Amino acid sequence: MESHDFERLKAHIVPLSNSKSFETARLEWDLVGVEISEEFDQCPCGQDILEHCYIRNRLNGATTYVGNVCINRFVGIDTGNLFEGLKRIEADLSANANADLIEHAYRMGYIYHDKEYRFLKQTRLKRKLSAPQVSWKKKINRRILSKTIVRRRGAHQAR
Ligand SMILES: [Zn+2]
Known part of the structure; x- marks a missing residue:
């Protein structure tokens, strides 16, 4: 799927989650902040991003960030407009x-x-x-x- 490597994203999110299955692991996360930066960074999927979505695991307190595409398409949190x-x-x-x-x-x-x-x-x-x-x-x-x-x-x- 384009340059968003879903397997890489999963490999980043699952170890930070309580569930060992991505399908349920993704449900443990909430959006806790967004940022637009002026220099590129990388989403865990490997995609260059400027839009950071900070997420926090409700069950264990872990935090990380993903890009705006991955948060909507894979994590399933709708950032809308x-x-x-x-x-x-x-x-x-x-x-x-x-x-x-x-x-x-x-x-x-x-x-x-x-x-x-x-x-x-x-x-x-x-x-x-x-x-x-x-x-x-x-x-x-x-x-x-x-x-x-x-x-x-x-x-x-x-x-
Ligand atoms: Zn991504």
Whole structure:
């Protein structure tokens, strides 16, 4: 299947899991963060990636990361339009975060309270915002980006 080597991915994930079978081992993992880096890294499948999906094993606490294709296709965690949303606000700080990004950012604690969450949801499809709304949105987007865009290779490896 293209350059995604499923056997290599399995050989990485199964030893970190409690189950010895990939079919159930993959169910032990949750998405705990995403990052876009500017330099290529490698998914355990061997594919070069810029989009990192950090995952944590719910049963034994192990952590690792895989690329955006493998997390959807093989691990079975749907990241939806999360990365599209991130790229959109990276290109334009006043852009609207999409629904997947808002949910993810809230779950990760990048959105501090319900008021911010509601504001992002309510203005998600709005084309015109007032000046204070634009500055509020920029402030939240800047915070989301600071947690998810990695400028230098290696920064994410320090976790
Ligand atoms: Zn992969």
